[in-house]
Amino acid sequence: MDNAPHGSADPRHHPGMESVSTVLGRLGGWAPRGPLIAATSRRAVAAALKRGEIERIALGIYALPGLSVDEAAVLAYDGVLSHMSAAQAFELPLLHAPEKPHITLPPHRHPRPGPPAVLHWAPTSATERRDRITSLQRTVVDCARTLPFGESLAIADAALATGRLTQDELLGATAALRGYGCPNAGRVAAAASGLSESFLESVLRSLLISAGIEGFEPQMLVTYGSFRARVDLGHRVALLALEAEGFAFHGSRRDFAADCRRYDELVAAGWLVLRFTYEQVIGDPAWVVATVRAALDQRLGK
Missing domain, CATH: 1.10.10 (Arc Repressor Mutant, subunit A)
Incomplete structure (x- = not known):
């Protein structure tokens, strides 16, 4: 009662x-x-x-x-999650997580007061407005327009690897772009590959592309008798392999032994193997490029 x-x-x-x-x-x-x-x-x-x-x-x-912070910002501004925040939602690799949600609003709309966010203004599709997030293709293109080449290439590579986006679709989406970031977006679309297996590998490849170093193939298969191994980046003519080593690439003693055996087999097959860590690729890219260039010149007899 x-x-x-x-x-x-x-x-x-x-x-x-x-x-x-x-x-x-x-x-x-x-x-x-x-x-x-x-x-x-x-x-x-x-x-x-x-x-x-x-x-x-x-x-x-x-x-x-x-x-979540992203959900609250999307609703507060009545917008669409986009750019780095959408990439994070799609589980695409990022060098740094966004400090604030990225929200895209309709053109010419005045934003109402809301929580901290990075606001963008652009048309969005009915599906994007319904789902409250930009499409995978749109997300990759938006990131390619606003992030450095290496970071945006890693996002594009990972998106292609999902099988939900093709390079032709990405090239088509960037072909008609105009305005800020279009050259970088087109460059990313042309260089993207679904073969890349890690963020670090993609960034390493981006360093070579930016330096004009050609001939390296992602996830190249090396064969020598009964030996088979894939290398992160391989140069068939120079027999030069580049490996992007993350924070922890040996999960156990057995993994460490297998990795040493694989390395020795590659050397025995005539390959030179260069291994680059996260700190080197991200923190000292000039040294990485110079080292690869010197090794390539040596192998090609220049």
Whole structure:
């Protein structure tokens, strides 16, 4: 039995009224203030907010607790997750996670107050607005327009490796681009390969491309008698292999022994193997390029 005094009904239990959190759940987890009050009451919304049952994520915008930073920003600005934030959502590799969500808004819309975010203005498709995230293709192109060549090439390589995007589609998407970042986007589309197996390998390849060093193939198969091995980047003429070594490439003593055996087999087959660490590729790219160039010249007798 409700023991509340007459005239002080608890807004959580108003006869015939859905709770504010129930209404938000029915509306997809969020709603503007107007429709939320229309379905409940001002008093109920204020009480639910005070109890922590709902959150105000922007002026006049309420949501159920527990939204991620990206979700809250998308709803607060009524936009679409894009650029690095969309790449992260698609689990594409990034050198650094975005410090703030990247949100794309319709052209000419004035942004309303909201949480910290990087705002972009561009048309989006009906599907993107429905899903609240740019398409995989659009995400790759947006990143290629705004990020350095190596980072954006790694994103494009990983997207192609998923099989959900082809290089022809990527080339087509960049062919008609105009404005900021278009040259880099076209360059990324032309160089992208779904064969690359890691972020570091893609960045290493980008260093060679930027330096004008040609002839290296990603994930090249080396055969010598019964020996078979793939190298991250291989030059068939120079018999020069480049390996991009991440933080931990040996999971056990057995893995370490297998890696040493593979290295010895490559050397016995006449290959020179250069191994580059994350710190070298990211932190000292000029030295990496100079080392590869010197080894290539030596192998080709220049």
